[in-house]
Amino acid sequence: MSLDVSASAVSEAEILAGVAPRVATVRRVVQEAYETYTYWLTLDDPVVRRAYRFEPGQINMFGVVGVGEIPISVSSDPARPMRLAHTIRATGRVTNVIKGLRPGDRVTLRGPFGRPWPVSAARGGNLLVVAGGLGLAPARPAIYRAIRDRGAFRRVIVLVGARGPEHMLFRHELDAWAQWLRFRGIETHLTVDIADDTWPYGEGVVTTLFPRASIDPRVTTVFTCGPEIMMRFAVRDLLGLGVPARRIWLSIERNMHCGVKLCGHCQLGPYFVCADGPIFRYDEIGELMGVAEL
């Protein structure tokens, strides 16, 4: 009996690439913020390593053998896919084991999964990235792509908020962007909820940066990623400024076990976040985001 599975939009090759775990080696571990580290990996198999590509915002299933897998977006530059960064805060059973990884340790990767940030949708206009806390990690590949292709956009604006200076990811890189990349047309504004004496940037939630960014709603495409409550307020203010719902893109987080729409954990209404997301357009999910415990 041959099966009719034409209902699925995912090709078999894509799925097999994600179903089989690949062994990878930890090359470098960098502390980014409180309890948060970036793990730089290379895939062990040279053929797989050279063939691996990812798009900004896509997810890998990051596995520690004998412990488990977690879904984590790639936080490094998509133009350099041979070295893959995953930025992870230790909060649970698996992530606390990951925290103990050292260079030379072996892990598994499956992926990449999901719908990426549509960087090209912002071409010709302004790209506005609004990131909160750990949400900067999934957004960073999109920023790298915009920096490499700066001439394709009128303005590139990066707004980042965090709870405090010790929670701000990629601090050295953000300092460099704020000081030097503004000469190349990358406008970076940072803020923390509660500042200390050493903090040279703004104080307040990330939406307080909106006036400083002088957003032109007619030509702006927004990528926002962070805690759901932060994104909700960011979207509310952006809609208030006149940015159309169809030009606001969000990254949604859900529990995931498979990455290929068969474990059921990541459902949000009709969507599987692992494949239909994690990046959604606000007009696709705004109504669903408003429903408690959906």
Next chain:
Amino acid sequence: MRFLDEEGFGRLMALLAARGYVVIGPTVRDGAIVLDRIDGAKDLPRGIREAQGPGAYRLEATGDHQLFAWSHGPDSAKRFLFPPREVLSTATRLEGELRVDPAPLPEVRYAFVGLRSCDLHAIEVQDRVFAIADPAYRKRREESFYVGVNCGHPGGTCFCDSMGTGPRCAAGFDLALTELGGGFTVEPGTARGEELLSELGSREATGAEAAAAAAVTDGARERMGRRLETDDLPGLLYRNREHPRWDQVASRCLTCTNCTMVCPTCFCNDVVDGISLDGTEATRTREWASCFSEEFSHMAPGDVRKSARSRYRQWLTHKFASWIDQFGTSGCVGCGRCITWCPVGIDVTEEIAAIRVTDGEVAVAEEVVA
């Protein structure tokens, strides 16, 4: 249409076993009709019928010799095609080298005997979930043989007629039987079924036998224990996410997960890692999971569905509405197992009907909708 006498039916089971199939059929165990490996017609539930209702299941003697005078117990083919626990990969660590191997593809070939039309449909529903991404499922599915039995004895919780999935086997079988006194009418559904049938020594069914076979399922249609109005179920459930009925059902639901375990289409699963005591070998295992458990929606910032209300709403809405968006088919085949095996007898047809008669009872404040 052919006719096979009882001895011929015995020959069918023997021939399937002779061809290397592991024959899976209904048999009585622990006071229920379950699916298990059977050695012949002697293992089938002869002279037994079921009494099913919300939260109720009993076996009773019929006093005759019928083999299929019942609808179905808690088991479906799901337990074999998508096993409750399955190793996905193993990893070994030797001299510092880590090796990950996918589990070998299964070698077993099943022959399912006695599946009802609802359960044949359920297999096709699960195909849409697993057939592409799960090579082990696909191999088991493609290599199995399916003998359907048209249903003449719907249970008190059955509503396949409403879901368009029975009681007559319409697709997904190699052979479909209808039990009459003293034998079976047989219809092949595939070339493979036709070839097997040609070796069984059947004869052409008489006009009276064909009419009697049609009467079996026609009568079953009349005796459905439940009915469900299916008109625009997605619209109904999507616009009633804040309906008070969800709170009402949550006050009864124990979130025990029974409904999802007996459902022949529920596919949700966990991936769990285990490790050997000496730390050199690890296995990654897939296990059935349920959206009724709180940890199902666990994330670092907190669980998404903390309340029983939200979990019941997720299950019912997925089954009857979002499943259609995701897979192009309803997730419900109307078998009624979730009603029978619910320890407090929650009835999906009753819950949906209750929402339908008070459609839109709680309107979400319009100014809040973005």
